[in-house]
Amino acid sequence: MAKKKGYLSCLDSVKPVRDAIDVINGKWKLPIIISVTTGNERFTDIQESIPGITPKVLAKELKDLEQHKLIKRVVIDDYPVKILYRPEPYATTLTPIIEALKDWGLTHRKKIFEKE
Amino acid sequence: MAKKKGYLSCLDSVKPVRDAIDVINGKWKLPIIISVTTGNERFTDIQESIPGITPKVLAKELKDLEQHKLIKRVVIDDYPVKILYRPEPYATTLTPIIEALKDWGLTHRKKIFEKE
């Protein structure tokens, strides 16, 4: 019983970890975050900055990222209207995690390919 | 050109980040890692410790985790042979990342559900 409880309380950390991973998971989330944070604002600019992405996927991922408050869709009411995508300051809270994942991923690749 | 180079060098971090995420991604990787590190060793014990997992998925994920050197498949040559799954010390290098993801995931959930 004590063992089972211990296991279940460990499982409690699975959900938030999954929540976090889901935000940056998928083929295009990180490239889009990077593109927007490096200054690309227009839909077509973002699209052209990421080779291979289709407008369908970009539209869907931008909505996702907006729901997660990482970017903001800004409508500029000129004639014609402009639509800009801008990074939210909140997006920077992801940076240390992405760095940690990057570092681990780099050493892991070495670990896997080192002589057995 | 400087801008494009900047973008491309940012993209260089996408691959290692993906490498890292792939290791812990999917529905069952974390529960299995947790189950093994908390002491479950036998296939059926691990299976029973994770509600809902099927033997097919467990077998596949255990192979994956072994390839990534996070766990070890140990064959004990008694009669009958026993097969044990044990965590590798290397698996602990994941802990700070999982903790960071958990913390970010928890605050993120609050952020998303706070009044707009």
Place this chain on the structure above:
DNA sequence: TATTTCACTTTCCTTTAGGAAAGTACTATA
């Protein structure tokens, strides 16, 4: 001899992520 346990594998099916190509509604420009 029959049943059970262990560690899986096999087959079939559904769901989800993502790609390719075309279309759309509006505006601007030649």
Place this chain on the structure above:
DNA sequence: TATAGTACTTTCCTAAAGGAAAGTGAAATA
């Protein structure tokens, strides 16, 4: 009037993840 740009949407398709259920082969137990 015709073409081009902007920001998408729609439809159709494929591949991969994962689930359900049954099967397998060897050894242990009743």
